[in-house]
Amino acid sequence: MKKLNLLLLFILSLNGYSQTLTLGEILDIDQYGWENSQGTYYKDLNNVLDPFVGTYVYENGGKYFKIVLQKKIQSTNGYCYVDLIIGEYQYIKDGVEKVNTLNRLTIINPDKRVHTITGNGILTGQTNGCYDCADDEQRLRLGIVDATSGAIGSIQIRRVIVGGQDAIKFNMYWHIRGRREEDPELLNPELKGGEYIMIKQP
Amino acid sequence: MAKKLKQITKFMALCSLIILGACTQEKEFVNEHNHPKIDFKEKSFKEALSMPIFNDAYQKVAKRKSAFKSSDEARTALEEQFGFTIVEDSPIRIITDQNGTIFYTILIEREIKEELVFENLMIKVEDEETTAAIFKYTLTEKGTIIDNNNYVINGISSTEYTDLNIDSRVFYNAGGETCSIINVLLCDTADHRPAGHVATSSCWNGNGNTIYFGTALACVDNEQTSGGGANGDPGGPSSNNTGGVGASGGSSDPIVASPIPCKTGNCMEEVIVTPCEDLANHVDPAKGNVKPSVDWLKGILGNPLLNRFEFGTNFRKLADVNTGGYYYTCTNVGNFDNEAVQLTYTSANVGGAHNHPITGDSMFSFGDLDLLLDMYDTAGPNRKPEVVLMLVCLHPNPGLAALGVTSTYAVKVNDVEKLRAAINAKKNNPDYNGLSEKEKHNRINDELSLWYSRNPNKEKTFLQYFGNYGVDVYKANDNLSNWSKLTLQPNATGVLTVNQIPCI
Numbered sequence: 001m002k003k004l005n006l007l008l009l010f011i012l013s014l015n016g017y018s019q020t021l022t023l024g025e026i027l028d029i030d031q032y033g034w035e036n037s038q039g040t041y042y043k044d045l046n047n048v049l050d051p052f053v054g055t056y057v058y059e060n061g062g063k064y065f066k067i068v069l070q071k072k073i074q075s076t077n078g079y080c081y082v083d084l085i086i087g088e089y090q091y092i093k094d095g096v097e098k099v100n101t102l103n104r105l106t107i108i109n110p111d112k113r114v115h116t117i118t119g120n121g122i123l124t125g126q127t128n129g130c131y132d133c134a135d136d137e138q139r140l141r142l143g144i145v146d147a148t149s150g151a152i153g154s155i156q157i158r159r160v161i162v163g164g165q166d167a168i169k170f171n172m173y174w175h176i177r178g179r180r181e182e183d184p185e186l187l188n189p190e191l192k193g194g195e196y197i198m199i200k201q202p
Numbered sequence: 203m204a205k206k207l208k209q210i211t212k213f214m215a216l217c218s219l220i221i222l223g224a225c226t227q228e229k230e231f232v233n234e235h236n237h238p239k240i241d242f243k244e245k246s247f248k249e250a251l252s253m254p255i256f257n258d259a260y261q262k263v264a265k266r267k268s269a270f271k272s273s274d275e276a277r278t279a280l281e282e283q284f285g286f287t288i289v290e291d292s293p294i295r296i297i298t299d300q301n302g303t304i305f306y307t308i309l310i311e312r313e314i315k316e317e318l319v320f321e322n323l324m325i326k327v328e329d330e331e332t333t334a335a336i337f338k339y340t341l342t343e344k345g346t347i348i349d350n351n352n353y354v355i356n357g358i359s360s361t362e363y364t365d366l367n368i369d370s371r372v373f374y375n376a377g378g379e380t381c382s383i384i385n386v387l388l389c390d391t392a393d394h395r396p397a398g399h400v401a402t403s404s405c406w407n408g409n410g411n412t413i414y415f416g417t418a419l420a421c422v423d424n425e426q427t428s429g430g431g432a433n434g435d436p437g438g439p440s441s442n443n444t445g446g447v448g449a450s451g452g453s454s455d456p457i458v459a460s461p462i463p464c465k466t467g468n469c470m471e472e473v474i475v476t477p478c479e480d481l482a483n484h485v486d487p488a489k490g491n492v493k494p495s496v497d498w499l500k501g502i503l504g505n506p507l508l509n510r511f512e513f514g515t516n517f518r519k520l521a522d523v524n525t526g527g528y529y530y531t532c533t534n535v536g537n538f539d540n541e542a543v544q545l546t547y548t549s550a551n552v553g554g555a556h557n558h559p560i561t562g563d564s565m566f567s568f569g570d571l572d573l574l575l576d577m578y579d580t581a582g583p584n585r586k587p588e589v590v591l592m593l594v595c596l597h598p599n600p601g602l603a604a605l606g607v608t609s610t611y612a613v614k615v616n617d618v619e620k621l622r623a624a625i626n627a628k629k630n631n632p633d634y635n636g637l638s639e640k641e642k643h644n645r646i647n648d649e650l651s652l653w654y655s656r657n658p659n660k661e662k663t664f665l666q667y668f669g670n671y672g673v674d675v676y677k678a679n680d681n682l683s684n685w686s687k688l689t690l691q692p693n694a695t696g697v698l699t700v701n702q703i704p705c706i
Binding site: 151 | 514540569637
């Protein structure tokens with residue numbers, strides 16, 4: 001009877017396994033990018049994403065901007081696997097909440113790239129405008145999609161210390177867009193581009 | 203008799219013609235095209251009939267058999283002859299130019315309506331002489347209703363012209379020239395949309411638009427002058443000898459018309475330029491003159507308050523009603539609120555330029571190629587070869603970037619279907635299954651950026667990934683006086699390196 005149970009368990013586990021993508025080669029996330037291999041797991045082997053995880057807040061001049069960054073492992077849409085950072089945020093201006101996507105932190109989807117902010121790019125040294133960065137300093141590069149306006153942006157996050165507190169310099173710009181003149185004017189995202197110095201929350 | 207005012211596709215600047223509106227308005231305009239003053243009125247048909255000049259002109263044209271019995275039977279001899287009915291509840295557009303010539307444009311319709319077709323009866327009173335013609339426009343697509351009975355029409359596939367030969371006078375008098383001009387009131391908007399917008403109420407709402415007489419060039423097509431009456435020629439007014447080429451007696455000599463205002467026949471010739479010549483034209487102060495805009499973008503990259511954002515510039519090629527040629531505009535699009543800049547384009551666009559901020563990549567993004575494709579698709583047929591997307595960015599070497607050294611690139615389409623297929627193939631890669639269009643776009647941009655960040659030679663990375671996308675990329679020298687095409691070539695050891703092929 002014990003043998004039968006074990007056999008049954010083995011068959012069930014095989015069945016479950018066949019419904020998911022076969023885990024293939026494991027590569028570091030620095031190999032993830034333009035052309036990814038089916039079945040490969042692009043893993044954060046060196047845990048370079050971990051230092052950026054946290055909740056950060058910017059508050060100044062009637063603007064309150066809170067972002068939650070989480071690390072997600074083995075995100076997949078069935079093609080390959082990848083570790084990445086996802087983010088959702090809240091933006092309040094003059095007491096009026098303009099954007100709040102924080103409830104999306106709980107969405108259940110094996111493909112974590114559906115979050116508002118996603119990515120796993122690591123920039124090292126002074127590239128992409130960080131002229132005072134140390135040669136081995138690592139920054140995080142992410143992408144953002146504004147659901148309301150459809151605008152797409154790029155984010156660069158640098159870890160800094162502000163007044164003895166852990167913080168990030170959150171730099172974001174929205175990409176240029178085109179529209180045919182006869183089409184309605186495109187909405188602009190509520191959260192403006194720029195550099196936000198955000199304090200890490202306990 | 204009906205003469206085909208075919209638009210030469212190679213040369214077609216897709217006009218946005220606007221059909222008559224329903225309201226009655228009067229206004230005077232001073233335009234910026236050296237036409238001192240024109241007068242524009244819209245009157246209802248009944249109001250117009252109470253105006254002696256129109257009434258007189260109309261009677262000459264209509265040669266009425268009898269007074270109206272009812273509105274349904276209000277057909278004139280002219281209407282009987284040509285099978286149309288005046289749309290009396292649509293206003294008549296009355297234009298008086300600086301010489302005192304009056305044009306009455308009247309919407310007409312036929313019992314059997316043709317899809318995508320509209321017709322105008324145009325009556326001209328010049329020096330007390332009345333002439334008239336029918337213009338039949340076949341559209342490339344349905345017009346868009348903008349208000350009341352105003353339609354914006356985005357393209358015309360053909361225009362047929364029938365001169366009514368009132369008292370043996372022709373409306374369209376080529377005067378022995380190969381080409382001649384048809385006058386139409388046009389609207390030129392403040393942002394210089396393409397010429398060829400027939401003006402209506404949408405054109406004077408205080409938004410900086412100007413009204414001016416535009417001209418459509420009409421030429422005899424020498425290749426199709428075999429003569430002979432057109433099938434179903436209703437007879438009636440004798441055919442005219444426009445251009446001195448067409449034969450009389452029901453000649454069907456087609457007349458080729460460009461919707462581009464043009465006062466000489468020269469602009470009918472297609473000019474084929476190479477991409478290198480085209481880039482030089484874009485920079486030429488007498489043509490595209492994009493250098494000030496590129497310098498503006500370079501200045502933004504040198505401004506610490508602005509260099510973290512993208513700015514843009516629209517390039518347009520517009521018809522010049524005064525010279526019959528073209529002129530170019532560069533409209534800089536600011537981004538002083540740190541938003542997502544929008545480039546708007548029409549069929550008159552020939553591309554644009556933008557910068558990548560200091561935190562961005564020193565090379566084109568995937569989204570840039572998508573933008574280029576949309577600009578190319580939107581551009582008029584004769585403008586497509588000129589479509590270009592330029593990029594001003596900092597040097598990829600951080601040390602040089604910190605000193606403000608910039609690079610200027612241009613990407614041009616060499617095979618649009620290849621570009622379209624490659625973009626679609628990328629978006630449809632199973633790696634992006636399950637993502638929305640925007641999410642796909644975001645991920646593709648971001649993943650390309652990862653590779654740019656890992657490879658100091660961005661030019662090589664671009665050529666490796668986009669070498670088969672149906673585009674060519676060019677790099678300008680510092681003052682934009684020369685461009686070089688970038689290609690990947692194996693060096694002596696077989697390693698692919700970026701090769702610059704100078705235009706000059």
